[in-house]
């Protein structure tokens with residue numbers, strides 16, 4: 290089985306997000322970049338499947354050279370090889386076309402992604418890729434097991450879950466608790482350096498959206514405190530002042 | 535030309551938050567000079583439920599019935615809506631963001647080549663091209679995006695516009711989908727939390743964190759939620775240790791909620807938790823530590839012991 294895991298290179302979840310160059314560029318100074326948390330779940334499940342079913346795990350990132358440390362980390366966690374498509378990932382449709390093209394070249398059986406990236410928060414790349422390849426896409430996936438060529442999935446639906454079965458190949462957008470995040474060990478870090486990381490140039494495709502500028506939300510005013518002794522006064526404020534009751 | 539709006543529902547009930555998409559489309563329609571707002575509903579619903587979408591701003595409702603729509607299937611729904619778009623030469627599709635609609639928007643964009651923008655937080659600005667604002671970095675920032683494709687799909691965050699309720703009725707047209715719908719996924723079962731108010735769709739959410747000390751103490755959360763007609767949520771560590779079910783966990787890696795009122799009880803206010811609640815209208819923090827970070831994000835707060843404060847709030851609500 291050939292598994293492809295698509296990973297994003299994103300600021301760590303606690304990072305303070307600011308912009309430079311007249312609000313046209315993310316201020317990367319002081320920011321630590323990580324594998325997207327949902328992508329990390331996808332990767333962890335891929336490694337588990339490799340251990341239980343035997344598989345090759347390839348990680349793919351659409352990004353410029355600065356994402357390579359993040360890709361190496363995925364190799365250290367246990368992926369066998371990596372592909373970086375050398376272009377800035379600025380539009381979902383553009384990124385999805387790059388990923389779909391890579392999948393066409395290699396015929397992967399299972400394509401795992403995160404349910405959403407934590408920078409663009411779009412949650413659409415898996416659906417677009419599924420449609421481009423005309424194969425099913427399922428998200429958000431909380432359990433994923435393979436029996437022969439059948440994938441057994443539990444998907445989150447509002448207020449519960451749904452169980453489904455589908456034949457490979459598919460694209461799945463993963464989330465907790467599909468697997469526990471894996472931390473690279475020393476041996477993984479050592480071997481990661483020599484694992485193949487192939488850099489390929491993007492296929493030509495027009496961007497259908499363009500980022501004009503970035504902005505930070507307005508600062509929040511200060512909190513209005515209600516004395517614990519008269520806690521019930523809060524209800525009056527919510528009713529009469531905030532008008533939410 | 536008209537704006538098509540995808541409305542989600544299940545088991546005979548349409549999602550309230552999803553109806554905001556119609557109000558969004560109606561307001562976008564006046565900006566775009568496009569007054570025909572067509573709501574599309576797949577599956578079987580009462581005629582009155584469908585025609586009442588006129589109240590939210592629909593000028594027409596298209597309803598497609600069929601057994602294939604009994605479950606919310608990603609492939610089936612996206613293929614059907616795409617068929618309707620092609621048949622009617624639709625250039626703009628609007629829906630409210632959810633864990634289901636993301637999939638639909640993505641697949642339709644893939645099939646039609648549409649420009650897709652998800653997490654939209656503004657009406658279109660057409661003064662120079664077609665621009666919308668989009669939330670990024672889980673609410674920590676926003677960006678202005680120019681949407682250039684001939685066909686556009688906008689997946690709009692909840693609370694972007696006020697849900698309009700005019701009382702109008704819209705005509706309902708029953709149609710067949712022309713394209714062949716291929717069912718590739720077999721649904722083998724479902725597990726639903728009985729009788730609960732849907733967290734993603736709730737107007738009010740009461741959430742508990744590690745400060746509640748154990749699952750046996752959840753009664754005070756449930757009592758307050760019940761009195762308020764609210765859904766209950768929790769922080770990640772609470773669902774990690776199994777005090778509450780996984781699907782109640784709110785935040786960056788859990789459910790993102792945008793209620794009118796979010797009450798956080800014994801939750802410290804870690805940035806990953808706030809990421810899931812920062813588009814709520816009003817945030818309330820109840821915590822015995824005055825230094826808890828949640829107080830920096832909250833609109834209202836009570837510094838005090840949850841076990842003393844909550845019963846007082848519940849009493850007061852009940853007395854109203």
Ligand SMILES: Cc1cc2nc3c(=O)[nH]c(=O)nc-3n(C[C@H](O)[C@H](O)[C@H](O)COP(=O)(O)OP(=O)(O)OC[C@H]3O[C@@H](n4cnc5c(N)ncnc54)[C@H](O)[C@@H]3O)c2cc1C
Pocket residue numbers: 302326742743744745746768769770771772783784785786787788799800801802803804805806807810820821822823826838839840841
């Ligand atoms: C990548 C990543 C993703 C994450 N995603 C999420 C996520 O989606 N959602 C999420 O919630 N967390 C998430 N976390 C975890 C997050 O960082 C915090 O650890 C978590 O939110 C803390 O939960 P808590 O507030 O319940 O517990 P704590 O931080 O332990 O806070 C408990 C609070 O209760 C208060 N308290 C104690 N006793 C009382 C009392 N009697 N009355 C009132 N208050 C009391 C304390 O003062 C304290 O502020 C994530 C972490 C990482 C690294």
Ligand SMILES: Nc1ncnc2c1ncn2[C@@H]1O[C@H](COP(=O)(O)O)[C@@H](O)[C@H]1O
Pocket residue numbers: 295296297325327328349350351352378381384401402403404405406407409410411412413414415
């Ligand atoms: N630049 C990228 N490179 C590789 N995979 C990506 C990229 N952007 C998005 N993805 C994948 O698509 C998923 C959904 O992303 P999004 O639609 O941006 O929320 C992510 O969790 C990744 O698995």
